[in-house]
Amino acid sequence: MTSPAVSTASTVPYEIHRLGVIMAPDPQAPEEVEGVLNPAVATDPQGTVWLFPRLVSEGNFSRIGRAEVLCDGGVPTGVRRDGIALEPARTWEAGGRHGGTEDPRITRIDALGLYVMTYVAFGPTGPRTALAVSEDAHSWRRLGPLQFAYDDALDLDLTLFPNKDVVFFPEIVPAPDGTPSIALLHRPMWDLSFVRPDHDVRLPGGVLEHRPSIWISYVPADEVRRDESALTRPRDHRFLAGPEQDWESLKIGAGPAPVRVPEGWLLVYHGVSGTIEGSVFTPQADVHYAVGAMLLDPADPSRVLQRTAAPLMTPETDGEREGVVANVVFPTAVERIEGRDFVFYGMADSRIGVAELVRRES
Template sequence: MPHLSTSVPYTLTRLGVVMAPDPAEPFEAGGVLNPASGRTPDGRLHLLPRLVATGNVSRVGLAEVELRDGVPVGVRRKGVVLAPDEGWERGLNNAGVEDPRTTWVPSLGRHLMTYVAYGPLGPRLALAASTDLRSWRRLGPVQFTYQPDLDTDLNLFPNKDAVFFPEPVPGPDGRPCYALLHRPMWDLGWFRPGEGVHLPAGITDERPGIWISYIPADEVNADLTALARPRDHRCVALSQFPFEELKIGAGPPPLRVPEGWLLIHHGVTGYAPDAWDPTTQRVEYGAGAMLLDPADPGRVLTRTAEPILVPDTEDERTGTVPNVVFPTAIEQVDGVHFVFYGMADTKIGVARLDRRP
């Protein structure tokens, strides 16, 4: 049964597993998870899963979605489309291009991919663009413009869970802008022991939350790489409810609905030690939802006090990181929206998005 919310009239109903690791594929030894999605120029629906090889080395794959009666039921693999080939995507003992999110932006005629480059300084945001989902042009690491009123430099901090809106939105000064949601993490002690947490001005809660940054549309139209230099940073939402006790982060690209921008997000509760090894955590990831103001997408209109999807099946409760549902992609098939999500950091599931009357 779907979990209901009185504040956001949307539900998720799980439908099953659409992709699991293939034992014959060495790049999938550590799991297939947290996919992006999109359609190739011929209209065929694809996932771009994170493929994890031995040693926690991640690549981005491409897999065509198989449908049965309009419902995603499986995939056909089509290889790797992005690997940690650049120096800033590789460290001495780690490497990876992780957790891609893709947004089709009609005004640019491109899919915009955000991904986590797991390089020498840990997880950093990076961007790539494509017209066909197969060939990707790296736009480079995200370089956040310095903003004096924050009293900090966002480039100092690890960042994850970034995703673009699918169309220009009003910027802080009313100009049309492309907007990026992201999630900075303020604890620098992981790579500089003793440094601890450094919070921006005006933020008193050290738990990671959802932020928004903007890039003027006219600058992007003149130079696509401007997307990698966002500015006008602002906190959108922090943890508020019990299922978000540890942190929250954005999920699939925001979906325009009658009430505003629907953002499906994840909330985390439980225990997470001060380390990057997810296998040491004792956490639960659930999916929530919030509505953002179309006139000011950095403002939350309302949000769910309870999750709309929680780990419940064996595939969601058992895996590399147990008790995880992690939504990352949303697509429409024959008028129905489907959300794709990571299951326990091992498999990929699909759920149907419905609006209650």
């Protein structure tokens, strides 16, 4: 049975310090009229840092853009737009009243020689996570939606359910049976009301936590080396962490790809509190997004070692409190630039902020 883990709330020795807004919508660009937000970031083989923002046009239709990150003294201060990296071009990326390629995350996996982009393909059946890969962070080829392996022991077919906030680990890690694997974090949602409006939330037989939570799954590394499309077929699903504190009482989800630190794997994540009215797929007016962190065991990344009891960041600035969805800080990338780690995050679903991730002095 997949039950919530014992609380590990404690002090995680990292802090996030705001630096400012790095990208805001261009009022002259139709593809950005409803916001720029929730970006991926990647440094290409030539050392240029690229931002991959979600661009939202009229009607909440999204594309993944591309922009060069401009720095002053090694600190990101702005961007130079460079077109579209990925736009809806498949049936599973657009449909109904809403559509698009949304909320990308990018992990560079050196062992595969690949940049792996996860993104939300919002198509006819709601949000599904899809993958695209690249050798150079410029040209991307789709691998398609994730197809989670069925787990009979848990009576669990994750492919049936909407899933978001998917990120890959940048290094090979051990699966529960010790197999060297490519691991990914994800957040299944048990609400099927997008396709069945009269459907109540009904948990699979082996699931005890009804609130959206962080899970971990694995793909054997040897399988991926033989066929990169194996990345879309994860297995060995495990519940990792669910909501614990008041500031994350509704749901939690992974943010950027886990970062290797001396203590283990540092996962920056988001937590949501407030009230959900109706379906989770409709815009909400009374929600509050904050940022937390947890440390995962390097020998078994399905095990949480420590977790913040209080958030590292909450909406405080006008740009974080006011926007398409008020009161949102939504981290989606951590990138090392000239020896410093910078967090890129969505602000109120409208613009993009940058902050620095630092280790707290003891």
